[in-house]
Amino acid sequence: MPISPVLVAPSVLACDFGRLAEEVRAVDQAGADWIHVDIMDGHFVPNISFGPDITRVIRKATGKPLDVHLMIAPTDPYLQAFAEAGADVITVHAEAGPHLHRSLQAIRALGKKAGVAINPGTPESVVEPVLDMVDLILVMTVNPGFGGQKFLEAPLEKIRRLRAMTAGRDILIEVDGGITVETAPLAAEAGASVLVAGSAVFGKGPDYAKPIDAIRAAAERATGLWA
Numbered sequence: 001m002p003i004s005p006v007l008v009a010p011s012v013l014a015c016d017f018g019r020l021a022e023e024v025r026a027v028d029q030a031g032a033d034w035i036h037v038d039i040m041d042g043h044f045v046p047n048i049s050f051g052p053d054i055t056r057v058i059r060k061a062t063g064k065p066l067d068v069h070l071m072i073a074p075t076d077p078y079l080q081a082f083a084e085a086g087a088d089v090i091t092v093h094a095e096a097g098p099h100l101h102r103s104l105q106a107i108r109a110l111g112k113k114a115g116v117a118i119n120p121g122t123p124e125s126v127v128e129p130v131l132d133m134v135d136l137i138l139v140m141t142v143n144p145g146f147g148g149q150k151f152l153e154a155p156l157e158k159i160r161r162l163r164a165m166t167a168g169r170d171i172l173i174e175v176d177g178g179i180t181v182e183t184a185p186l187a188a189e190a191g192a193s194v195l196v197a198g199s200a201v202f203g204k205g206p207d208y209a210k211p212i213d214a215i216r217a218a219a220e221r222a223t224g225l226w227a
């Protein structure tokens with residue numbers, strides 16, 4: 001089985017919103033592979049972040065892929081707005097509504113990569129019927145809604161099972177929540193290749209290259225990509 005390179009996606013939820021564009025440029029220059037954009041509606045999750053207008057500001061500040069994680073319900077009425085705001089990957093939660101297949105179809109029809117996210121309490125089996133429709137599976141290792149939470153180890157087994165379920169397919173497995181230099185190797189060893197990190201990147205001082213490089217190196221070491 002080919003080993004995928006590890007991608008680090010800083011979550012701007014943890015940045016200084018007063019200097020949003022500057023913060024996005026800083027993580028871009030510090031070597032972020034993707035920029036993770038958390039959209040929260042105060043309904044699907046108990047917190048509100050921002051919407052398409054702010055996503056457009058982020059888009060203007062970077063040429064890196066924008067990884068938009070929608071923690072909103074319903075999702076479908078807003079997919080076009082996020083596509084037009086500059087998303088490259090749009091991820092919807094399997095728990096956000098009864099029409100996951102329709103949402104994924106709509107994302108691909110907009111010309112974007114389609115992702116499905118699952119909460120810690122959701123089994124990976126919900127993804128099986130839509131494997132032909134997804135480019136990315138996001139496994140939450142915290143309950144969604146807030147940055148800075150403690151990494152849950154239980155979803156690691158789901159990542160292992162998803163790795164087996166998606167073998168031979170062009171599907172990335174992303175892990176989100178509580179990723180640090182210590183937890184990144186656990187997620188990478190289990191089979192995740194896209195690592196979201198918010199507080200571990202933005203909360204460690206002004207040199208964002210240090211945590212980004214350290215997380216990537218720790219994960220690559222765990223997958224045998226790095227000596």
Ligand SMILES: O=C(CO)[C@@H](O)[C@H](O)COP(=O)(O)O
Nearest residue numbers: 144145147148177178198199
């Ligand atoms: O989607 C979410 C939280 O709901 C995440 O993307 C967090 O924003 C990641 O932050 P850290 O756990 O890395 O601080």
Ligand SMILES: [Fe+2]
Nearest residue numbers: 038069176196
């Ligand atoms: Fe996220």
